[in-house]
Amino acid sequence: MTNAATLPAGRARPTPASAAAPAGRILSWLRRRIFASWRDAVLSLSVVAVLGAIAWAIVPWALLDASWSGASRADCTGTGACWAFVAAKAPQFVYGFYPPAERWRPDIALALLVFGLAWLMVPRLPGKRYAGLFMMIVLPLATVLLLHGGFGGLAVVPSDQWGGLLLTMILAVSGITFSLPFGVLFALGRRSRMPLIRWFCIGFIEFCRGVPFLTVLFMAIVMLPFFLPSGMKPNPLALAVAGIIFYEAAYMAEVVRGGLQALPKGQYEAAMAIGFGYWRTMLHIILPQAVRKVVPGVVNTTISLLKNTTLVMVVGLFDLLNIVSAGVSDPLWAGSQAEGYFIVGLVFWLMSFGLSCYSRAIEAGFARAERS
């Protein structure tokens, strides 16, 4: 439909610059995008100056003057970062206290995760519905069984030994996978015609939005034992996973509600007029559109979920941040805070940035499909 002839004149594509020589092309790009006016030029140059200053501060420390190997902090003689610390602690940062001989088990779990993600995200692969089921049912069950063991000759590794990046991934992946579906249910419940369901959902959502996650976790670990039969102790990991899923689901619910409200009444009526009942209308007509409208909000909540996983230290879990904190206090490596937290920051930034990129790809895909 959209070919050059039908485009309004104002939106016609600029003539391809391929005719000009490369150097001329760069110059013309600079003139158009950087130095179009003196105000643009000042702004652009200030940005360049700030970026330059940041790089000037970090690059020598992180790369040029860094020490890369050694058995203790004393071996780090350079004036820059002591990456020997990270190298020595890397296995612990990744697996926590998971027994070294059994670390192939988390590796397999990670491979399953990568497989599921690829299946879900690569557009050409078929059976997306089954990929969803795989992520929501097969992957969690397989991961728990594999990591815990206790069958078929696999030694039991209790969950208090799982830690580091492994634990962070468990919390993040289960939170991301389940908070949206539960959030959708809470959002629908909030608009339900049945008052009890509506009140319950409103109460739950407002409770979670009103209380810091740290408080929720803390209350759960302190108060839950009072309600359980004596001698039964709640598993901190299970508690943390459930806490993250439901806490973030409350936020997802509000994001999704925004999308639901943005849909015209005609969509409900058209679905009903065909003969769709409530659930089919929601599943096939309303939710696909509502969720598409709120992808940025969903990703925003997901990123905050990711960072909230670091709070599980209050229930005694050693996620990536907590285990790095523990490593930093090792007397052999005293004074390695900067390196440790730099790495934690980098890992979280990479994960969040990956989510952002994925979200933009999704939005672009929707825009292409609807060309609205």
Added chain:
Amino acid sequence: MENPLIQLANVNKWYNQFHVLRDIDLEVRRGERIVVCGPSGSGKSTMIRCINGLEAYEQGTITVAGERVDQDDDNIEKIRQRVGMVFQSFNLFPHLSILDNLTLGPIKLKRVPRAAAEARAMELLERVHIGHQALKFPNQLSGGQQQRVAIARALAMEPDVMLFDEPTSALDPEMVKEVLDVMIELAGTGMTMICVTHEMGFARAVADRVVFMADGAIAEVGTPDSFFSAPRTERARQFIQQVIH
């Protein structure tokens, strides 16, 4: 005589204090084409939306093929599958392709296999003259094209009757004819139709009866010729004067 396909008997409806439908009695036989007209706010939309249960009514009875229309979920969903509806604002599903707009209902509600549903959908799209647009999305079509898709989508459920609520009044003038032509062709197939519209040409071409509503009541019923050339009530006379201009 055969039982009427649709029967409204003594139907009354209120919006709070506002009496929007007053003692509506109407019987529509299978294959009959009814045009409903009347001033804005006279209750035309409300009446046809009661027939497929999009609105509830407080008094009287409405039956479709002998089934009572009430707010019982299972019952109303069954009835809606047999009653196609076309809205003023098209209401296509923007996240689905034209083809998927047509096949979703048959596949999910009638368990028609996808291949069969798509074959049938293509037939219907040909019938409304947009077969070549099947893989586009609603936003890529003009208003007239969207409304024809909406008609095809309703037909895909193989309904016994089609309800139209001012199907051409949101369209640019040059697109009205293409939609009316499709409706006239549909009438030619013997489909039972209840059309809220002010298109007199359409009414004269296909309607068996014209139902004129005013203030929530049916004020006059007649053949198109007798209604348009010799209305019996003053309200109808005024209304026809306005529509002609």
